[in-house]
Amino acid sequence: MMEHLGGPESSEKLAERQAQYEKPGSRQFKIVDAATGEGVGHVGYWEREWRGEPVFEIGWSVIPAFQGRGLAAAATREVIAMARAENNRRFVHAFPAVDNAPSNAICRKLGFALQGARDFEYPKGSLMRCNDWRLDLSGGA
Helix, strand or coil: CCCCCCCCCCHHHHHHHHHHHCCCCCCEEEEECCCCCCEEEEEEEEEEEECCEEEEEEEEEECHHHCCCCHHHHHHHHHHHHHHHHCCCCEEEECCECCCHHHHHHHHHCCCEEEEEEEEECCCCCEEEEEEEEEECCCCC
């Protein structure tokens, strides 16, 4: 699942991230397959500054066996509604790797506007090329 995010992580790093996700108010959510009740991924958003402006960043992942069913798009749509309801950021950005066709397709499907490609250091010491997708939470252009 980390193919587009720098590769596999250690068990310790995964446990640390999971503990952060489980904290109340983390804005991180489990994606559940309605047919089985099984947890199949996650979606979440967080505050960041981007180009001198306070924005939300959003990200998602679904385990391979459940990909291609629209689960990530549906869950991301719900989380965008939560971010919009906070009414304290105009934009939410997603930064999928340029070669991550499914995540870039989700951005297009959900109405994000492509701002261009950017280089990010992630994980630390590794450069990745990402698309910068932006969605106006106010409903404007």
